[in-house]
Amino acid sequence: MRNAEIADALAELGTLYELDGADRFRVLAYRDAAKAIRQSPVSVAELARAGRATELPGVGKTLQQKIVDLVETGTIPAAEKLKAKFPPSLVEITRIPGMGAKTVRRLWDELGIATLDDLREAAEQGRIQKLRGLGPKFERNVLEALERMEVDGAGERVLLSEALPVAEEIAAALREHPAADQVTVAGSVRRLAETCKDIDIIATASEPKQLAEALAEHELIAVAGNPTDAGLRATTHAGISVDLRIVEPDAYGNLLQHFTGSAAHNVELRERAVRMGLSVSEHGITNTETGEVERHAPEAEVYERLGLAYIEPELREGRGEIKAAERGELPELVELEDVRGDLHSHTTLSDGKHTLEEMAEAARERGYEYFAVTDHSATHGFGNDVQADQLLRRVEEVRELNERLYSDGSFRVLAGSEVNILPNGDLDYPDEVLDELDWVIASVHTSFRMTREKMTKRMVAAVENPRVNCLGHPSGRLLLRREPYDFDVEAVAEAAARSGTMIEINGNPNRRDLSEQNARLAAEAGVLICLNTDAHQTGTLANMRYAVATARRAWLEPKQIANTRPWSEFQKLLEAN
DNA sequence: GCCGTTTTCGGCCCGACTGTTTTCAGTCG
Secondary structure (H helix, E strand, C coil): CCHHHHHHHHHHHHHHHHHCCCCHHHHHHHHHHHHHHHHCCCCHHHHHHCCCHHHCCCCCHHHHHHHHHHHHHCCCHHHHHHHHHCCCHHHHHCCCCCCCHHHHHHHHHHHCCCCHHHHHHHHHCCCCCCCCCCCHHHHHHHHHHHHHHHHCCCCCCEEHHHHHHHHHHHHHHHHHCCCEEEEEEEHHHHCCCCEECEEEEEEEECCHHHHHHHHHCCCCEEEECCCECCEEEEEECCCCEEEEEECCHHHHHHHHHHHHCCHHHHHHHHHHHHHCCEEEECCEEEECCCCCEECCCCHHHHHHHCCCCCCCHHHCCCCCHHHHHHCCCCCCCCCHHHCCEECCECCCCCCCCCCHHHHHHHHHHCCCCEEEEEEECCCCCCCCCCCHHHHHHHHHHHHHHHHHHCCCCCCEEEEEEEEEECCCCCECCCHHHHCCCCEEEEECCCCCCCCHHHHHHHHHHHHHCCCCCEECCCCCCECCCECCCCCCHHHHHHHHHHHCCEEEEECCCCCCECCHHHHHHHHHCCCCEEEECCECCHHHHHHHHHHHHHHHHCCCCHHHEHHHCCHHHHHHHHHHC
């Protein structure tokens, strides 16, 4: 059973308990545990079977047992009991914005509302507003929320690559406005998360309301609320909501810290503050004894006041960064400027849009020292396959190009291939063809639905193949679209560490694969990570920023990443393998 | 239900907003 399924079951059980009127902290415990399970890089089902699920933060003995029950029988007894008491469709209703478990329970008790259809009917008939504490406005909001849920996926998450350019464009426009002072993108966009629910922008301004009005009039904004001195809430034409908050300059750091999050990070930070006799909020830090409030214009002062080293936004996920900051043991994170080469790209030979020379020149212009072209291999299909004789001609073309354009030695192109890993773990070129290449990436492109055991064996075989330099997009996931295939990340990482095979973080913003959790696990296992774009045209070589973002969120330092090395050292890595 | 340089029991972040209320509960981020 997958981590996501276990997490879903526990989150549902938490909501069932909430409907049953359980203590809110108990409910919170189920939600926190579900989140930790969802984020775990290793199989929680296996952990629980081994009695080790309690190693996860927020999972104790009770939940350990419930996970075992779930994995072995497919259900949790407590959940079955509660589902006999309430229709499980009540859990659906709690997903409507503004409808919590308390309200849903009342509607069930007093009006017998069990489904979304029941709810719509009751609202349309005006039966909800007759209940004490729920008026006509609430009823109207329910109907509007139901409509929004049907019309489009309003409020759904979008890829960072959709949110980030919009956030940057809006922030830049606001900065230009004469009323603006400071403008910073906060929230999950600033943390460079994989996906974002909305865009948060923090600002100070001489004329706050004018700045809010400027946002309302921005060409990307489709719908805007009421501009005030406090800011504005708006929605772009693409359906992304944008929240602008304007504050006094002296508390700018407090507000930025608060709205950068994450929620988990802030909770941990504030719990620590409470132990120090302090109370942290977006308005400042209050001394609980004296009631005195300190405000901080620079964000770093917030961390300093709490006795912590400055924590980079990408690390603020409640994954141990506060303890590390306390001990001065935060990593020196890799930066985009550290990257000296890109080792996964496609050209017109397979499914790319630009030629070998166009791609090479674009890579050189980005300041790289080395660049690998890795078109798809013989069994790729879609009419994009490259047969062995074509590949060997490509090797000649690369040699000729290096000689013609890059003979001064400051830049070189590696002749490579992205070779398919066949279901049995073999590669789809003969060894003597692979021996002609400078660089081999091995990736899974077919037969995703193998058992965990078979898929693990398949990938371990590829990683242990002495002709393979690097494993490509290891999980096969597509963010918001396709789940990763099932394999044992730990086993593959151990095999890669043993055999000196690199594993890539694919910077395609749909992939970000290795994920940040898996990249951290692999690097800790001793795997050398490679940051690649998988660019299919010159423009997407810029996706290196997303590979770096994932690496930073995985706590990676330059030394853990192969292609931060200058060519002379990278070359030695290739020779050693 | 979890967890421990204040605790194995008694705590568990903080504030804004909304819609309904005469002081607040519920929901959200």
